[in-house]
Amino acid sequence: MSKQQRTIENEVTLSGVGLHTGNEVTMTFKPAPVNHGFAFKRVDLEGQPIIEAKAEYVTNTQRGTNMEKNGVQIHTSEHVLAAAVGLDIDNLLIEINASEPPIMDGSSKYFIEALEKAGVVEQDAAIDEYVVKDIISYKDEATGSEIILMPSNEYQITTMVDFGTKVLGTQNATLDHIQDFKEEISSARTFSFLHEIEMLLEHNLIKGGDLNNAIVYVDKELSESTTEKLKHAFKKDDIKIKPNGILDNLELRWANEAARHKLLDVIGDLALVGTRIRGKVIANKPGHLVNTTFAKKLAKIIKKEKRNNVPTYDLNQPPLMDIHQIMDILPHRPPFLLVDRILELSDKHVVGMKNVTMNEDFFVGHFPGAPVMPGVLQVEAMAQAGGVLVLSTVPDPENYLTYFMKIDKVKFKQKVLPGDTLIFKSELITPIRRGIAHMQAYAYANGKLVAEAELMAQISKAK
Known part of the structure; x- marks a missing residue:
């Protein structure tokens, strides 16, 4: 536990x-x-x-x-x-x-x-x-x-x-x-040695020091001039060395x-x-x-x-939510529905999945000679998975919409190509309050982290 x-x-x-x-x-x-x-x-x-x-x-x-x-x-x-x-x-x-x-x-x-x-x-x-x-x-x-x-x-x-x-x-x-x-x-x-105290006094430091908040070990002969400086600095009438080698007016709490x-x-x-x-x-x-x-x-x-702690999931197992159940919660529709399955869902995190195919509409115009999934759509996909988490907290998710409030600390680590299987994981950074969710999101493919971001979104009633 x-x-x-x-x-x-x-x-x-x-x-x-x-x-x-x-x-x-x-x-x-x-x-x-x-x-x-x-x-x-x-x-x-x-x-x-x-x-x-x-x-x-x-x-x-x-x-x-x-x-x-x-x-x-x-x-x-x-x-x-x-x-x-x-x-x-x-x-x-x-x-x-x-x-x-x-x-x-x-x-x-x-x-x-x-x-x-x-x-x-x-x-x-x-x-x-x-x-x-x-x-x-x-x-x-x-x-x-x-x-x-x-x-x-x-x-x-x-x-x-x-x-x-x-x-x-x-x-x-x-x-x-x-x-x-x-x-x-x-x-x-805290403690110090006498030679260090002398140096600190010369540099006008340890103004807040006295014999009640620092143990002073005497590692050299205590000269008359040093004694006078210490008496002045510590506001004492007299300064002496105890048998155990520390300045007086202080008892060690442990040897x-x-x-x-x-x-x-x-x-x-x-x-x-x-x-x-x-x-x-x-x-x-x-x-x-x-x-x-x-x-x-x-x-x-x-x-x-x-x-690099890439989560592993058995994609052959029946998902927690298939595409039909996802569409019951999210208002997005193809070609802008970017999550195919929900694999895990709790009150604090969600794990989703997307199969990236060459048939994606965005590959038509995004580097058609060398197709790469746009980074902004990776962030959107992470947010959609997070949207399932947020909307699962209300009894009628079909009546709500989720809007971005902030995107922060976005990093892209690897290219996402046709044939990749993307795994999204979003975790709440703070509990959901007043419909506002602050999440840390990650996207993985081929056993590597490909993207990460902090996302903040708010759900509101659809008009």
């Missing part, structure tokens, strides 16, 4: 300061419809632009995972996204009045609390999950950082870190069940808190793949660069596999 997608029931707001800007930030989590995924909305900018949380928008991984789309930026997105994934949320709109979420205590703890307060609810759509069948890996030869993804019955993550310093050497952390994220991982705070936080970062960065993952991640010396580079690679693999 397939699991259902999830979002939050109510909107919830929390505020804090941005780690690097030090500015007050207000962020609101809002429910989102099925198949929406995660997205950030910059409510402080004109037009309130939206940046979808996708790996393709990652432009920089210095001190966090930073995205940019059409000049609009979102910085350090990983802690927020990790919280959403950790609560098995699929769809979420994150409204924010700055470029970076509030740092809070440097972990995902407060985001988890806010999302739980909002309430997590199931939605009327099955989850989109990528099931790993083969090992997928990426290695950064310069740093030795490597991520391996292998088959597993559920989403699991292991991180292995080695910073090569006396104060913080080799650590490991493992999450076997995503349901344990809240208790085992979400409170692990391997650094490795757990790296695991948190991996989850947040791999959320940018855009789908749930059923597989085991092994990350050796992970960081935002290797994480997001792997996320980009995985997203491309998933997209390619979906595109």
Whole structure:
């Protein structure tokens, strides 16, 4: 039995300061419809632009995972996204009045609390999950950082870190069940080394940092001048080093808190793949660069596999609808009826078929010396199959007409020639509301994807 997608029931707001800007930030989590995924909305900018949380928008991984789309930026997105994934949320709109979420205590703890307060609810759509069948890996030869993804019955993550310093050497952390994220991982705070803090202070960054939201490992001698800078930056009367090698006023929550936080970062960065993952991640010396580079690679693999996942049907079996039953529903008639059979039909999808013959009227004038089915008619055929899906939701389909509202993201992959058997598959992207259907449509022939498009149509009473 397939699991259902999830979002939050109510909107919830929390505020804090941005780690690097030090500015007050207000962020609101809002429910989102099925198949929406995660997205950030910059409510402080004109037009309130939206940046979808996708790996393709990652432009920089210095001190966090930073995205940019059409000049609009979102910085350090990983802690927020990790919280959403950790609560098995699929769809979420994150409204924010700055470029970076509030740092809070440097972990995902407060985001988890806010999302739980909002309430997590199931939605009327099955989850989109990528099931790993083969090992997928990426290695950064310069740093030795490597991520391996292998088959597993559920989403699991292991991180292995080695910073090569006396104060913080080799650590490991493992999450076997995503349901344990809240208790085992979400409170692990971000960390830095003293030499990095000195550099950030010199560049007038980490204005929002203090000893309550970042663990500072002291990997070099703490000079008097550095001590004075830290006292000023962190607004402390005194700065000291604890016996375990971290700056004072902070107790570690786990001995391997650094490795757990790296695991948190991996989850947040791999959320940018855009789908749930059923597989085991092994990350050796992970960081935002290797994480997001792997996320980009995985997203491309998933997209390619979906595109090449050609459905197979036994065309010798009696169809669900023959041409006569199709004409009872659709108002189209030859030569403009472009669907011969309906093979599958549910409340969310439809599969249709057309035999393309040399006798088609359009071959008379469309490249008669080298006949090719016009791309616009392939789109029309996909839409007609979708029309059967939409009209099947009303008790008297013969009294309705279906009209295009929008055609988007149309791509033609292969030529369709006489003798080809076309298979059309249309799936609802969102539930039908007020007679409006938003569908993802595909056309296949000869075991290949030949065309795809997003279609929006509306049914209305025939006059």
